[in-house]
Structures are given as C-alpha cells and as structure tokens.
Amino acid sequence: MTNATVELLAKDLNHxxxxxxxxxxxxxxxxxxxxxxxxxxxxxxxxxxxxxxxxYKLKEGEHFHGH
Structure with a gap:
C-alpha cells in the first residue's frame, strides 16, 4: 500500500x-x-x-461541474 494523496484539479477528472x-x-x-x-x-x-x-482528492477551491 502506498497511502499517498494525490491532489487533483477539476480538469484532471473525466466527464x-x-x-x-x-x-x-x-x-x-x-x-x-x-x-x-x-x-x-x-x-x-x-x-x-x-x-x-x-x-485522490480535489485541490482546495476546485469544483467539478460535470454534465
């Protein structure tokens, strides 16, 4: 197990x-x-x-607006 945390931008997420x-x-x-x-x-x-x-978590202040 890695137990790493990866901060994501909204653009890193798929649709x-x-x-x-x-x-x-x-x-x-x-x-x-x-x-x-x-x-x-x-x-x-x-x-x-x-x-x-x-x-995997969204960076603070990032918001995902999917369709």
Whole structure:
C-alpha cells in the first residue's frame, strides 16, 4: 500500500467526475501495479483506491461541474 494523496484539479477528472487508479497522476504505471479501478472523486471531493490506498482528492477551491 502506498497511502499517498494525490491532489487533483477539476480538469484532471473525466466527464463523469472520476479518475482511474493506477494513474500517471500518482506516478504509477499499469504494468507494475494493481487492476485498473474507477474512483468517483466528484461525489464527495475525494476517493480512496481499495487496492493501494492512494487517496485522490480535489485541490482546495476546485469544483467539478460535470454534465
């Protein structure tokens, strides 16, 4: 487990308000990590990967305005 925290800008989220882990935003590559998992960051402003424990959160002051 990495237990890292990755601060995101709203533009880092996909159109649904989420990110995938492992992520290049967290200096991870798919070949040396866990299965790809979708994390819904927009709902609460942060999400924790169930595999590695990395927390992805919106930077303070950032707001996601999805469609």
């Amino acid at each position: 649904q308000g989420g990110v995938y882990c492992p992520s290049p935003l967290a200096d991870m590559t798919l070949w040396n990590s866990h299965p790809k998992v979708y994390l819904d960051v927009a709902r609460s402003g942060q999400a924790k990967c169930p595999y590695c424990g990395t927390v």
